[in-house]
Amino acid sequence: MKKKLVILSGAGMSQESGIRTFRDMGGLWEEFDVMDVATPEAWARNPVLVMKFYNDRRKQLYESEPNAGHRGLVDLEKDFEVHIITQNVDDLHERAGSSKVLHLHGELKKARSSVDDSLIYDIEGCELKFGDLCAKGSQLRPHIVWFGEAVPAMDDAIPIVENADILVVIGTSLNVYPAAGLVNYSPKGIPIYVIDPERPQVSIRNVAYIQEKAGKGVELLKEKLKERT
Numbered sequence: 534m535k536k537k538l539v540i541l542s543g544a545g546m547s548q549e550s551g552i553r554t555f556r557d558m559g560g561l562w563e564e565f566d567v568m569d570v571a572t573p574e575a576w577a578r579n580p581v582l583v584m585k586f587y588n589d590r591r592k593q594l595y596e597s598e599p600n601a602g603h604r605g606l607v608d609l610e611k612d613f614e615v616h617i618i619t620q621n622v623d624d625l626h627e628r629a630g631s632s633k634v635l636h637l638h639g640e641l642k643k644a645r646s647s648v649d650d651s652l653i654y655d656i657e658g659c660e661l662k663f664g665d666l667c668a669k670g671s672q673l674r675p676h677i678v679w680f681g682e683a684v685p686a687m688d689d690a691i692p693i694v695e696n697a698d699i700l701v702v703i704g705t706s707l708n709v710y711p712a713a714g715l716v717n718y719s720p721k722g723i724p725i726y727v728i729d730p731e732r733p734q735v736s737i738r739n740v741a742y743i744q745e746k747a748g749k750g751v752e753l754l755k756e757k758l759k760e761r762t
Contacts, residue, residue: 702725
């Protein structure tokens with residue numbers, strides 16, 4: 534039976550694919566106030582602006598391709614049962630070929646009803662428009678977990694981490710909750726690898742740091758996992 538390898542991926546995972554991050558220098562939050570584009574209040578106040586913001590992000594995603602890091606995680610499925618839990622709203626893990634991907638913060642290429650969270654639709658093309666309605670007649674909104682909203686996928690993520698044999702954290706500062714708290718659910722004593730050019734300022738036991746970007750870091754991870762086996 535293959536060991537369960539659980540990956541927690543964040544913005545740094547997709548940065549080498551040209552996906553701009555929100556918190557880095559030159560990131561999206563320097564151009565936009567989070568309160569204007571990523572909160573329920575922003576949606577209620579100016580849905581057209583919010584849709585334009587995510588339409589622009591979606592256009593960027595269509596121009597991006599999976600990088601070596603994404604593809605390297607697919608290769609690991611030959612030897613491990615790989616589960617990816619991502620904070621990213623892009624579909625680069627899926628496009629690379631990963632078979633088990635859970636999105637904590639929603640998916641950029643999907644929309645959902647503004648009155649019924651269970652009604653989720655694929656967006657045709659790059660744009661969600663004002664006047665695009667769900668089956669119940671309400672305006673469709675981006676299928677994104679905004680600041681101040683619950684993260685329902687955590688209920689699925691926690692048992693995945695609880696059953697991990699190996700945990701790998703890639704491209705996340707581990708400062709965004711509740712996702713950052715997932716590490717605390719990992720079984721005591723399992724090996725944990727953190728791939729990031731900078732060490733996250735957190736205290737975790739049994740950690741091996743790989744201070745590289747995702748592409749190079751995943752290659753080094755593969756070597757370290759081979760050494761363990």
